[in-house]
Amino acid sequence: MTHAPNSLAARDIAYLVHPYTNLRVHEKQGPLVITKGKGVWVEDDDGKQYLEGLAGLWCTALGFDNKRLVDAAKRQMETMPYSHQFAHRSTMPVIELGEKLLSMTPDSLTKAWFLNSGSEAIDTAIKLIWYYNNAKDRPEKKKIISRRRAYHGITLAGGHLTALEYARKGFDLPMAERFLTVTPPTWYREGMEGETEEQFTDRLAKELEDLILEHGPDTVAAFFAEPVQGAGGVIVPPDSYFPKIIPVLKKYDVLFVADEVICGFCRTGQMFGSQTYGIQPDLMTVAKQLSSAYLPIAGLLMSDEFYQTLADRSAELGTIGMGYTYGGHPVAAAVALETLKIYEEEDTLGHVQAMAPHFMQRLKAMEEHPLVGEARGVGLIGAVEIVKDKATREQFPAASKASVTVANACQPHGLILRGLPFDAVGICPPLVINEAEIDQLFDRLWSGLDDAMDKLTAAA
Ligand SMILES: Cc1ncc(COP(=O)(O)O)c(C=O)c1O
Incomplete structure (x- = not known):
């Protein structure tokens, strides 16, 4: 892998700009560098594929290769x-x-x-x-x-x-x-x-x-x-x-x-x-x-x-x-x-309306995970809210950055999501997502939640 001479400095600066920037992932120094995309998928500079579960920043509705x-x-x-x-x-x-x-x-x-x-x-x-x-x-x-x-x-x-x-x-x-x-x-x-x-x-x-x-x-x-x-x-x-x-x-x-x-x-x-x-x-x-x-x-x-x-x-x-x-x-x-x-x-609205029930059903099912206090959404946007105790809705200490921890844990599973304030993990895939990809998104989120659980409970 080659980088421009000053790319390391640029990566360090990227750390500073946003507290919810996903921090170091899969042993790399610096941010995740996305190099290409196709449909709802993007690829990093190591060739690893991710489902872009936040459509970039809630925006690439038509996916990453619309000619x-x-x-x-x-x-x-x-x-x-x-x-x-x-x-x-x-x-x-x-x-x-x-x-x-x-x-x-x-x-x-x-x-x-x-x-x-x-x-x-x-x-x-x-x-x-x-x-x-x-x-x-x-x-x-x-x-x-x-x-x-x-x-x-x-x-x-x-x-x-x-x-x-x-x-x-x-x-x-x-x-x-x-x-x-x-x-x-x-x-x-x-x-x-x-x-x-x-x-x-x-x-x-x-x-x-x-x-x-x-x-x-x-x-x-x-x-x-x-x-x-x-x-x-x-x-x-x-x-x-x-x-x-x-x-x-x-x-x-x-x-x-x-x-x-x-x-x-x-x-x-x-x-x-x-x-x-x-x-x-x-x-x-x-x-x-x-x-x-x-x-x-x-x-x-x-x-x-x-x-x-x-x-x-x-x-x-x-x-x-x-x-x-x-x-x-x-x-x-x-x-x-x-x-x-x-x-x-292409009747994108019709497609969203056709996908939304499956999206919502898989989203709601996330509430069965011990870390998820509430799973909420409408259309093709949603979030899972991470809690320490489902019954009392108690949150993890702020220092654990629960939502960022979960989003980061999803990344090795090939899923990009965003850790938001108030312990919510945002989900907002490109609108062109299909049913099989919705399944992949939520299967990978479940795995990320499992991995994050050990980390969060050990830290709390
Ligand atoms: C609801 C809402 N309004 C305004 C903005 C600001 O848009 P921009 O980042 O293009 O300046 C955002 C960005 O995420 C947003 O989510």
């Missing part, structure tokens, strides 16, 4: 590799992508704007919400609510919404007074002794209303929510959760921003998580599966009313000072457009 996406990029590169979105310009891939995307999203959304990453879409949404409320002469209406354990990216503004310790600790985030949090809808962890699921969601709706009233409805601008919270541990909300939250937001004129960066594009068993949970958002962010991650692109979708308010205000103020050199890059847009065509022509 149509490669050809779409090549065609666009050869035709017109770059033009921009500034000064009333656009490109055909962006226009067609916008039209196609809006034909799939909830009816409340009528305008699309393309950016480069999920974090950029979130930051842009925050700035535009502030601009919007200034335009409406509501200068105090600026506070934004997210849920604890939310992940909405890592940039300066979005980093305030991401309510995970590792994203906040040590960064001196400077705008804390504009960002509020409420309880995430995990009945398993947040439900009180003797509380039914219905009582739990009643309590969460009341908590939200109380918070808005405490701060004053004229100060609260928006509520950001992933339909299923992904990176915070795959929190699948009870069915009654959003139907109780939405009226509270409407009552106090608080915008609903659906962060569909993970949930978008068939993941939860409908085209969008918003459709799974009956949400008609005012704004929506998409990324990741928008292009099956073959090139970086994100979208910010908005309602007519929101867009028109911005447009009218910018007519008064002059140029709206938002935009990015690579936002809506034509090659990325062409790949995203091809991705959406593939979802439609």
Whole structure:
């Protein structure tokens, strides 16, 4: 095996960047280096094969060798590799992508704007919400609510919404007074002794209303929510959760921003998580599966009313000072457009709906393992939550990094998963996974859990 001269340094640096980075695996120094892929499988630089059980970072929906996406990029590169979105310009891939995307999203959304990453879409949404409320002469209406354990990216503004310790600790985030949090809808962890699921969601709706009233409805601008919270541990909300939250937001004129960066594009068993949970958002962010991650692109979708308010205000103020050199890059847009065509022509949604029952049945069966306190999921996304004691739900000491230990133990078995905070191991395979591969995924997870058990119980 050969490496570029400075590759060791690069590997050491990779250790530092994320506490949940999978650490040393199969006796190697440094990160797992992936060199190629096919379908749901990837291969490392030693030729070992892995089932990519997290679709990269919840994103390679169409697997790792989709030729149509490669050809779409090549065609666009050869035709017109770059033009921009500034000064009333656009490109055909962006226009067609916008039209196609809006034909799939909830009816409340009528305008699309393309950016480069999920974090950029979130930051842009925050700035535009502030601009919007200034335009409406509501200068105090600026506070934004997210849920604890939310992940909405890592940039300066979005980093305030991401309510995970590792994203906040040590960064001196400077705008804390504009960002509020409420309880995430995990009945398993947040439900009180003797509380039914219905009582739990009643309590969460009341908590939200109380918070808005405490701060004053004229100060609260928006509520950001992933339909299923992904990176915070795959929190699948009870069915009654959003139907109780939405009226509270409407009552106090608080915008609903659906962060569909993970949930978008068939993941939860409908085209969008918003459709799974009956949400008609005012704004929506998409990324990741928008292009099956073959090139970086994100979208910010908005309602007519929101867009028109911005447009009218910018007519008064002059140029709206938002935009990015690579936002809506034509090659990325062409790949995203091809991705959406593939979802439609190959009936990816039908495939997900056909696979989901088997996925859920194998996932739920993981609860028979002594380490698994809860196995939860919807569509083709799920998690197993690791516990020390199933009856009391007691967790292993934080220092054991239970979820990372399990994910690492899966790797020698040829399975890549992700150890998440709160001891959840995330499962989110490419959408093209078939039934036999789902079986392999869960068989290997079981073996990984067995191997992790000795380590975790010895350390506890
Ligand atoms: C729900 C959600 N929103 C936003 C983001 C940020 O996206 P990006 O990493 O592309 O900046 C992520 C990334 O995982 C995400 O899961």
